[in-house]
Amino acid sequence: MAQTFKAGLIRVVTLEDAALRALHGKLIEQYCPALRVETKSIPDQPEGIHREETKALAVPKIIELARSFREIDVLIISCCDDPAVQELGEQLPIPVVGAGSATAALAHRYGRNVGILGITDYAPQPYQELLGENLVNLGRPEGVNGTLDLLTPQGRQSCFDKAAELKAAGARSIALACTGMSTIGLTAPLEQACGLPVVDPVLAEGLMAYYECLRTTMQ
Amino acid sequence: MAQTFKAGLIRVVTLEDAALRALHGKLIEQYCPALRVETKSIPDQPEGIHREETKALAVPKIIELARSFREIDVLIISCCDDPAVQELGEQLPIPVVGAGSATAALAHRYGRNVGILGITDYAPQPYQELLGENLVNLGRPEGVNGTLDLLTPQGRQSCFDKAAELKAAGARSIALACTGMSTIGLTAPLEQACGLPVVDPVLAEGLMAYYECLRTTMQ
Numbered sequence: 525m526a527q528t529f530k531a532g533l534i535r536v537v538t539l540e541d542a543a544l545r546a547l548h549g550k551l552i553e554q555y556c557p558a559l560r561v562e563t564k565s566i567p568d569q570p571e572g573i574h575r576e577e578t579k580a581l582a583v584p585k586i587i588e589l590a591r592s593f594r595e596i597d598v599l600i601i602s603c604c605d606d607p608a609v610q611e612l613g614e615q616l617p618i619p620v621v622g623a624g625s626a627t628a629a630l631a632h633r634y635g636r637n638v639g640i641l642g643i644t645d646y647a648p649q650p651y652q653e654l655l656g657e658n659l660v661n662l663g664r665p666e667g668v669n670g671t672l673d674l675l676t677p678q679g680r681q682s683c684f685d686k687a688a689e690l691k692a693a694g695a696r697s698i699a700l701a702c703t704g705m706s707t708i709g710l711t712a713p714l715e716q717a718c719g720l721p722v723v724d725p726v727l728a729e730g731l732m733a734y735y736e737c738l739r740t741t742m743q
Numbered sequence: 744m745a746q747t748f749k750a751g752l753i754r755v756v757t758l759e760d761a762a763l764r765a766l767h768g769k770l771i772e773q774y775c776p777a778l779r780v781e782t783k784s785i786p787d788q789p790e791g792i793h794r795e796e797t798k799a800l801a802v803p804k805i806i807e808l809a810r811s812f813r814e815i816d817v818l819i820i821s822c823c824d825d826p827a828v829q830e831l832g833e834q835l836p837i838p839v840v841g842a843g844s845a846t847a848a849l850a851h852r853y854g855r856n857v858g859i860l861g862i863t864d865y866a867p868q869p870y871q872e873l874l875g876e877n878l879v880n881l882g883r884p885e886g887v888n889g890t891l892d893l894l895t896p897q898g899r900q901s902c903f904d905k906a907a908e909l910k911a912a913g914a915r916s917i918a919l920a921c922t923g924m925s926t927i928g929l930t931a932p933l934e935q936a937c938g939l940p941v942v943d944p945v946l947a948e949g950l951m952a953y954y955e956c957l958r959t960t961m962q
Contacts, residue, residue, distance in 0.1 A: 555957050557777070629852035632873055633844050633951060654851055712961045724961065731954050732852060738774055738946060742931045 537572030639690030642701025671704030858909030861920025890923030
């Protein structure tokens with residue numbers, strides 16, 4: 525099956541730098557060479573989505589942007605909050621994949637008790653909805669209020685500490701809850717530090733998008 | 744990433760016919776061209792696994808067979824009961840993927856209420872463990888006692904009827920619970936008949952094996 529599929533990908537943060545904007549798409553093309561990814565980012569929201577209000581602000585922009593893609597086989601919303609994923613899934617004739625539900629589903633494969641590690645104290649909605657009482661949530665790493673904090677030695681150490689806490693609390697896997705953690709390559713060192721499988725949101729959304737393309741092809 | 748990975752795959756049914764034995768592996772190589780699959784089938788069990796006793800009989804054979812693979816990156820147990828998956832996961836230095844947990848995890852991405860469609864009245868253990876109260880189980884299709892029954896027009900119709908029942912009962916996806924359903928290509932026609940996403944066990948185990956290879960590569 526030398527088939528190639530075309531994916532549209534929406535970044536929910538305004539990124540003027542073309543290379544930075546394309547990064548998630550490039551990672552996905554590496555993971556799944558059968559996917560070609562076209563990326564667009566929403567306008568006027570340089571700080572992205574951090575809480576309910578910024579999510580609400582982003583949703584209509586995402587829906588408008590989604591409609592501007594041409595001839596794609598699958599649409600990826602590269603954000604763990606899955607903003608507009610349900611709405612678009614009902615509106616568009618193609619599968620729509622959100623990073624949050626993709627990550628939660630993959631983590632679930634390692635059994636119950638999925639630890640969540642993100643940059644907010646609340647678990648994004650898809651993690652709550654899909655994992656329910658199987659979710660182990662101990663809040664965000666100390667001192668980490670955004671992805672930039674993850675780049676400091678203290679921020680990184682806070683993530684390692686939180687993962688160890690989650691493991692001690694019975695977590696059998698760690699589901700990352702911010703795609704910015706994929707951007708900075710946190711998954712591998714975190715996995716090595718805590719010894720649990722760590723699910724990377726950009727890898728998860730890419731793999732689920734590829735799965736949806738294969739599923740459609742079977743028909 | 745033009746990397747290739749090697750997967751070992753165990754059929755839990757004795758298959759003398761080489762082409763039939765290799766079928767799941769060939770499907771997986773089509774879905775995930777980066778995987779090369781070597782297949783072995785357990786001895787002296789031409790009827791495979793149908794209930795607890797036959798599962799218990801198969802487990803030591805699977806464990807012995809697993810140890811005979813050389814230089815594989817991932818091991819796939821191609822059975823929805825995930826026989827020996829937990830034991831081997833603890834014993835081997837490589838990831839071990841079972842069709843059951845892979846299928847249950849992928850189905851979970853479509854939300855709660857996963858309908859199960861197999862050839863037994865009980866849900867195989869990984870479906871029970873991973874999906875718990877989110878599982879919608881209405882028993883096996885009428886008149887279907889094994890995969891051969893799926894090949895008859897009545898057996899096929901029974902599957903379509905059961906899928907419609909599951910949908911009416913609130914299922915948002917259908918998780919197939921027998922890899923024999925992949926063998927006979929039931930997934931696509933079933934999906935077209937019921938209008939719900941249907942998760943194919945061989946596609947699911949292949950994708951999860953590929954995911955595990957990618958995860959290991961990130962490290």
